[in-house]
Amino acid sequence: MNDLEFFIDPSRCIGCEACVQACMECDTHRGRSMIHLEFVDRAATTQTGPVVCMHCEDPACAQVCPADAIKQTEDGIVHSSMKSRCIGCSNCVLACPFGVPRYVATIDQMMKCDMCFDRTSIGKRPMCATVCPSQALFFGAAEDVRRMRREQPVEQFQFGAQMVRTKVHIMVAPGMDHLDFDIADHMPELEYV
Amino acid sequence: MSREFPVRADEDTYVTRREFTKFLGLTSLAFFLGTALAAGRRLWKKIAANQTEAARVAAVNEIPVGGYALFRYPTGDDPCILLRLAEARFVAYSQECAHLSCPVMFNAATRQLECPCHKGLFSAEDGRVIAGPPKRGLDALRVSIRRDEVWVKHESES
Numbered sequence: 530m531n532d533l534e535f536f537i538d539p540s541r542c543i544g545c546e547a548c549v550q551a552c553m554e555c556d557t558h559r560g561r562s563m564i565h566l567e568f569v570d571r572a573a574t575t576q577t578g579p580v581v582c583m584h585c586e587d588p589a590c591a592q593v594c595p596a597d598a599i600k601q602t603e604d605g606i607v608h609s610s611m612k613s614r615c616i617g618c619s620n621c622v623l624a625c626p627f628g629v630p631r632y633v634a635t636i637d638q639m640m641k642c643d644m645c646f647d648r649t650s651i652g653k654r655p656m657c658a659t660v661c662p663s664q665a666l667f668f669g670a671a672e673d674v675r676r677m678r679r680e681q682p683v684e685q686f687q688f689g690a691q692m693v694r695t696k697v698h699i700m701v702a703p704g705m706d707h708l709d710f711d712i713a714d715h716m717p718e719l720e721y722v
Numbered sequence: 723m724s725r726e727f728p729v730r731a732d733e734d735t736y737v738t739r740r741e742f743t744k745f746l747g748l749t750s751l752a753f754f755l756g757t758a759l760a761a762g763r764r765l766w767k768k769i770a771a772n773q774t775e776a777a778r779v780a781a782v783n784e785i786p787v788g789g790y791a792l793f794r795y796p797t798g799d800d801p802c803i804l805l806r807l808a809e810a811r812f813v814a815y816s817q818e819c820a821h822l823s824c825p826v827m828f829n830a831a832t833r834q835l836e837c838p839c840h841k842g843l844f845s846a847e848d849g850r851v852i853a854g855p856p857k858r859g860l861d862a863l864r865v866s867i868r869r870d871e872v873w874v875k876h877e878s879e880s
Binding site for chain 1 (some may be wrong): 726
């Protein structure tokens with residue numbers, strides 16, 4: 530089971546929100562989805578992209594936690610904040626480069642995607658990946674992905690001078706070995722008159 | 723990465739041999755210092771009590787035979803009890819029970835000092851333990867009669 534990995538291809542997302550509904554049904558956080566369905570550029574397109582936790586090798590959320598409440602287990606999964614320790618300061622929310630953790634005011638605690646560790650640790654697939662009809666969220670063997678897809682997986686992200694390595698892969702165009710998140714690339718182009 | 727705030731869950735609960743030894747050493751040291759402090763305090767009180775002058779408690783005719791008088795000696799924080807067991811026999815003890823320092827009370831019918839907290843019983847004759855949880859007898863004071871007045875003095879253990 531441990532050779533199964535998570536692959537996200539936002540270009541395949543059809544915005545059906547099946548992943549959000551499936552996440553809500555999980556017993557460990559019933560009624561609250563820990564997956565965000567984001568619009569890529571809402572004014573210009575209906576394209577959406579699912580955002581799950583990327584499970585960084587060196588998680589920024591855990592590094593900045595002043596209460597020592599976020600832990601990474603042996604399988605590389607970065608867990609939600611511990612109820613007994615989380616002080617609800619939202620440091621992790623601000624620190625995460627992917628915008629994954631959310632502060633839940635009703636319980637004064639941070640909650641985030643934990644890759645359904647209760648399921649994946651016993652060989653099952655995460656809830657979202659089991660329901661995604663377009664396989665934008667795919668949980669399976671790396672060789673299957675390579676065989677079936679034109680795109681190729683990357684797990685390195687360049688944020689300015691910092692390279693972030695993750696457990697979860699994102700499908701990108703062939704030939705790329707990392708994704709560059711230079712903020713200037715995503716600024717609207719200004720027309721000077 | 724700081725050792726105090728590890729990101730890995732297995733490091734969070736991991737205790738190194740050095741940390742465990744340090745904990746054992748410091749805890750033992752704290753226990754030793756606490757015991758030494760308690761022993762030193764008791765020794766200091768004993769030395770201070772030995773240097774206290776004799777004190778007058780009451781006139782002989784103020785206490786009937788089988789009666790008692792409460793007083794404080796050598797300081798205001800040390801309750802004591804004076805008993806008149808016979809016409810010419812006075813004894814005085816610290817009122818603090820040797821178990822947990824509850825004040826003992828005199829029962830003239832049984833000629834015993836009773837601790838109401840845990841039913842410790844002491845003999846009124848010499849202060850020794852008769853029953854209950856105390857491990858040692860009551861601290862006795864030396865009583866003397868001078869000109870029809872009862873005086874007490876700390877009994878030095880030399």
